Amino acid sequence: MTAVPVTPLATNQDLDPVALRQAFGVFPSGVVAVAAEVDDELVGLAASSFTSVSLDPPLVSFSVANTSKTWPTLRRASHLGVTILADHHGAVCRQLAGPVAHRFDGVAATTTADGATTLDDGLARFDCTVYHELEAGDHTIVLLQLHAVEQADTSQPLVFHRSRFQSITGGLG
Numbered sequence: 376m377t378a379v380p381v382t383p384l385a386t387n388q389d390l391d392p393v394a395l396r397q398a399f400g401v402f403p404s405g406v407v408a409v410a411a412e413v414d415d416e417l418v419g420l421a422a423s424s425f426t427s428v429s430l431d432p433p434l435v436s437f438s439v440a441n442t443s444k445t446w447p448t449l450r451r452a453s454h455l456g457v458t459i460l461a462d463h464h465g466a467v468c469r470q471l472a473g474p475v476a477h478r479f480d481g482v483a484a485t486t487t488a489d490g491a492t493t494l495d496d497g498l499a500r501f502d503c504t505v506y507h508e509l510e511a512g513d514h515t516i517v518l519l520q521l522h523a524v525e526q527a528d529t530s531q532p533l534v535f536h537r538s539r540f541q542s543i544t545g546g547l548g
């Protein structure tokens with residue numbers, strides 16, 4: 376087999392945000408809905424930056440843009456709901472990232488007494504509180520502590536890859 380020549384990575388590049396966004400987009404991720412009821416209104420957003428962090432204490436994280444108009448309200452909720460979206464949630468995901476007034480239109484969701492809102496047909500649902508917020512450039516990393524978990528559905532996750540929604544089609548063994 377002939378080796379393909381690889382040029383060394385150039386140092387001191389001007390890391391243009393458009394090129395960075397494209398490179399970050401190569402990494403596939405799931406998508407979650409982060410939501411709560413605040414002042415009698417459902418508030419929430421879609422986030423692909425979700426990741427599991429710790430088992431003890433149970434922690435997950437997501438990153439929220441510092442430009443988010445929703446996060447300053449959402450973070451006031453005493454509890455937050457996180458729902459892992461399924462592969463049939465493409466339109467719901469776009470809606471949860473779209474105009475604030477219509478994010479929950481036609482979306483079946485349940486809210487706990489503490490205000491954590493989760494989607495009824497997600498793959499897994501978490502009841503969380505904010506554990507820590509860490510400034511990270513133009514985003515804030517939000518660590519969430521879990522208080523309840525339910526993994527109800529065995530269908531496939533929604534996958535966000537190269538700015539498009541995908542589904543997992545098969546395993547590699």
Ligand SMILES: Cc1cc2nc3c(=O)[nH]c(=O)nc-3n(C[C@H](O)[C@H](O)[C@H](O)COP(=O)(O)O)c2cc1C
Binds near residue numbers: 406421425443446
């Ligand atoms: C697939 C997808 C993933 C997203 N992931 C994030 C994310 O991880 N963090 C974030 O701040 N916004 C993310 N967004 C954008 C938010 O859902 C929302 O549109 C954004 O916060 C602007 O709305 P806001 O000003 O009401 O917060 C994502 C949007 C989509 C469609």
